[in-house]
Amino acid sequence: xxxxxTNESLTRSVEDYLKAIYRLSPExxxxxxxDIAQLLELSAPSVSGMIKRLSEQGLLExxxxxxxxxxxxxxxxxxxxxxxxxxxxxxLVAFLGYSWDTVHDEAERLEHAVSDTLIERMAExxxxxxxxxxxxxxxxxxxxxxxxxxxxxxxxxxxxxxxLRRVDAHHPDRLRYLASMGLRPGAVVTxxxxxxxxxxxxxxxxxxxxxxAHELGEALMCTPLETR
Amino acid sequence: xxxxxTNESLTRSVEDYLKAIYRLSPExxxxxxxDIAQLLELSAPSVSGMIKRLSEQGLLExxxxxxxxxxxxxxxxxxxxxxxxxxxxxxLVAFLGYSWDTVHDEAERLEHAVSDTLIERMAExxxxxxxxxxxxxxxxxxxxxxxxxxxxxxxxxxxxxxxLRRVDAHHPDRLRYLASMGLRPGAVVTxxxxxxxxxxxxxxxxxxxxxxAHELGEALMCTPLETR
DNA sequence: CCTGATGATTAGCCAAGACTAATTCCGGGT
DNA sequence: ACCCGGAATTAGTCTTGGCTAATCATCAGG
Numbered sequence: 001x002x003x004x005x006t007n008e009s010l011t012r013s014v015e016d017y018l019k020a021i022y023r024l025s026p027e028x029x030x031x032x033x034x035d036i037a038q039l040l041e042l043s044a045p046s047v048s049g050m051i052k053r054l055s056e057q058g059l060l061e062x063x064x065x066x067x068x069x070x071x072x073x074x075x076x077x078x079x080x081x082x083x084x085x086x087x088x089x090x091x092l093v094a095f096l097g098y099s100w101d102t103v104h105d106e107a108e109r110l111e112h113a114v115s116d117t118l119i120e121r122m123a124e125x126x127x128x129x130x131x132x133x134x135x136x137x138x139x140x141x142x143x144x145x146x147x148x149x150x151x152x153x154x155x156x157x158x159x160x161x162x163x164l165r166r167v168d169a170h171h172p173d174r175l176r177y178l179a180s181m182g183l184r185p186g187a188v189v190t191x192x193x194x195x196x197x198x199x200x201x202x203x204x205x206x207x208x209x210x211x212x213a214h215e216l217g218e219a220l221m222c223t224p225l226e227t228r
Numbered sequence: 229x230x231x232x233x234t235n236e237s238l239t240r241s242v243e244d245y246l247k248a249i250y251r252l253s254p255e256x257x258x259x260x261x262x263d264i265a266q267l268l269e270l271s272a273p274s275v276s277g278m279i280k281r282l283s284e285q286g287l288l289e290x291x292x293x294x295x296x297x298x299x300x301x302x303x304x305x306x307x308x309x310x311x312x313x314x315x316x317x318x319x320l321v322a323f324l325g326y327s328w329d330t331v332h333d334e335a336e337r338l339e340h341a342v343s344d345t346l347i348e349r350m351a352e353x354x355x356x357x358x359x360x361x362x363x364x365x366x367x368x369x370x371x372x373x374x375x376x377x378x379x380x381x382x383x384x385x386x387x388x389x390x391x392l393r394r395v396d397a398h399h400p401d402r403l404r405y406l407a408s409m410g411l412r413p414g415a416v417v418t419x420x421x422x423x424x425x426x427x428x429x430x431x432x433x434x435x436x437x438x439x440x441a442h443e444l445g446e447a448l449m450c451t452p453l454e455t456r
Numbered sequence: 457c458c459t460g461a462t463g464a465t466t467a468g469c470c471a472a473g474a475c476t477a478a479t480t481c482c483g484g485g486t
Numbered sequence: 487a488c489c490c491g492g493a494a495t496t497a498g499t500c501t502t503g504g505c506t507a508a509t510c511a512t513c514a515g516g
Contacts, residue, residue: 013503033464046504048465053502065464065511095323096349106343113341115334121324241473261494274474276495281472293481293494 012112015081016040017050018059021070022078026147030067079139084111084119086132086139091122093133100133100184101175134175135166135185135221153189154201154217161190162222169219178220181210188225240340243309244268245278246287249298250306254375258295304371311367312339312347314360319350321361328361328412329403362403363394363413363449381417382429382445389418390450397447406448409438416453 010018020039024031037047055062059074070078088107092098098106120141123129130146131137139145150165164187169175178184182205193202198214238246248267252259265275283290287302298306316335320326326334342350348369351357358374359365367373378393392415397403406412410433421430426442 011502034462042503043505044464045466045506049503052465092346096346096353098349102345106346109341109343110338113337115337117330118320118324118334121326125324239472262492270473271475272494273476273496277473280495 010077013050014054014059015077015112017047017054018070018074018078019081019085021060021068022075022082025069028069030063030069032067036068076143079143079145081111083139083141084114086136087119087122087126087129088114089132089134090126090129090138094126099176100179101172103133104170104172131166131185133185134169135164148221148223150221150223152218153191153203153220153222154194154214156191156222158191158193161188161225163188163225164220165223166221167219168221174216174219178216181205181212182208183210183212183220189222238305241278242282242287243305243340245275245282246298246302246306247309247313249288249296250303250310253297256297258291258297260295264296307367307371307373309339311369312342314364314366315347315350315354315357316342317360317362318354318357318366322354327404328407329400331361332398332400359394359413361413362397363392376449376451378449378451380446381419381431381448381450382422382442384419384450386419386422389416389453391416391453392448393451394449395447396449402444402447406444409433409440410436411438411440411448417450 017036017040020036021031024035024039033044033047033051036042036051037044040047051060051062051068054060054074055068058071059077061069061071085107088110089098089100089103092103092106093100123141129138131148135148137146137148148165153162153164156162164183164185166185167175167178167183169178183189187205190204191201192204192209194214195201200211200213201217203210203212245264245268248264249259252263252267261272261275261279264270264279265272268275279288279290279296282288282302283296286299287305289297289299313335316338317326317328317331320331320334321328351369357366359376363376365374365376376393381390381392384390392411392413394413395403395406395411397406411417415433418432419429420432420437422442423429428439428441429445431438431440
């Protein structure tokens with residue numbers, strides 16, 4: 001009997017590790033011990049230890065000193081959590097008065113506690129949305145994800161107009177700052193100017209003109225706007 | 229600095245113990261190790277061990293070989309969980325299509341994960357209800373509880389008409405059975421007959437006549453119906 | 457080809473919280 | 487007063503998942 005049996009229900013910690021590894025390597029390049037440790041705010045040896053356990057359970061592929069990748073089983077588990085997390089965020093914003101800068105922590109805890117039934121009920125109540133309030137795509141129940149391509153706003157040349165699709169930030173302060181400028185998924189933005197050497201980016205958002213740091217521009221994923 | 233500082237956030241296990249002890253002694257008589265162990269489906273030594281830890285933390289008063297009682301701190305913590313549990317049940321039934329026989333397990337997990345903020349948002353969405361779908365009173369945020377008095381239906385003499393207030397049962401099968409007979413909080417019930425020696429109880433519920441086991445009658449808490 | 461620096465792993469430890477087996481307490485019946 | 491059975495506790499072990507300190511591997515520069 002293979003170790004990958006199925007649902008002996010993962011612990012909270014295991015779920016966090018899988019989610020972190022997924023985030024660090026959506027494409028499948030190996031993730032390093034150090035990066036995982038940093039993301040989860042744990043020591044490197046703790047991560048090494050967990051990696052060993054998860055590899056034995058068939059959730060990770062571990063090449064010592066090279067990094068880890070999710071196995072198909074591990075990826076499936078990770079996507080389940082990501083789906084939960086993002087649906088919970090969407091639900092809290094839609095129905096319980098949360099704003100996008102406050103949902104993250106709540107979802108972080110709830111994602112480990114909700115049942116499949118509850119998640120599907122939430123999805124239904126929301127009309128099976130494709131993305132959460134930050135624009136991150138919600139994996140389907142069957143594990144398929146439609147990654148939105150998009151380029152960082154920081155790479156958009158001046159003069160072009162784009163639609164903001166995804167905001168790759170978690171810090172509440174930063175999210176509030178972005179919201180205050182109208183920079184949320186769906187916003188239409190024109191790049192007015194971009195100073196070299198990672199200098200500030202000048203934007204037009206609706207009628208307003210804004211200037212943001214280059215670094216922030218890297219977190220804003222956009223798609224070119226079709227002129228219609 | 230006293231050990232009862234405040235919110236160093238209790239673990240899931242600790243919360244379960246406190247809730248169990250609260251349930252076993254709402255009035256404040258001591259609860260026995262054995263009863264706690266049985267309720268939580270744990271071994272007696274495990275409970276002994278936890279009792280020691282919780283006493284040291286100032287959440288329990290422990291008289292060895294005599295039983296435990298909640299301290300004011302412990303009681304406060306327990307009520308917080310009970311409030312969460314019951315509000316979650318109410319919310320799931322009201323907004324997410326749960327039925328009263330399926331909510332318990334979901335609430336059992338969520339109660340440990342939700343924040344105070346979320347709970348208060350749910351309470352608001354529900355209009356600050358006084359009771360959950362089983363008729364159990366929901367403690368207020370400040371820790372006050374209005375226990376509904378009520379007598380077991382099994383103690384109501386034939387001929388009397390009562391209102392069903394609270395259903396003291398958790399097993400889904402039993403709850404479904406009760407629901408199928410219209411026996412839910414708010415139902416008006418007339419006791420038609422009651423056989424001696426814990427014999428069956430005959431009831432009129434609306435237009436229907438039903439017969440239930442004495443044992444079940446003990447779980448149905450009622451208040452006499454005022455004739456108006 | 458050697459040498460550091462950086463990152464990864466191993467060794468050894470700890471706490472929470474569960475368990476079984478062994479022991480101790482207590483209260484009731486003789 | 488004693489003994490016995492049931493309840494409670496203590497003793498000792500296990501697993502999970504953290505930690506620090508020490509060791510080992512890898513790779514880039516000289």
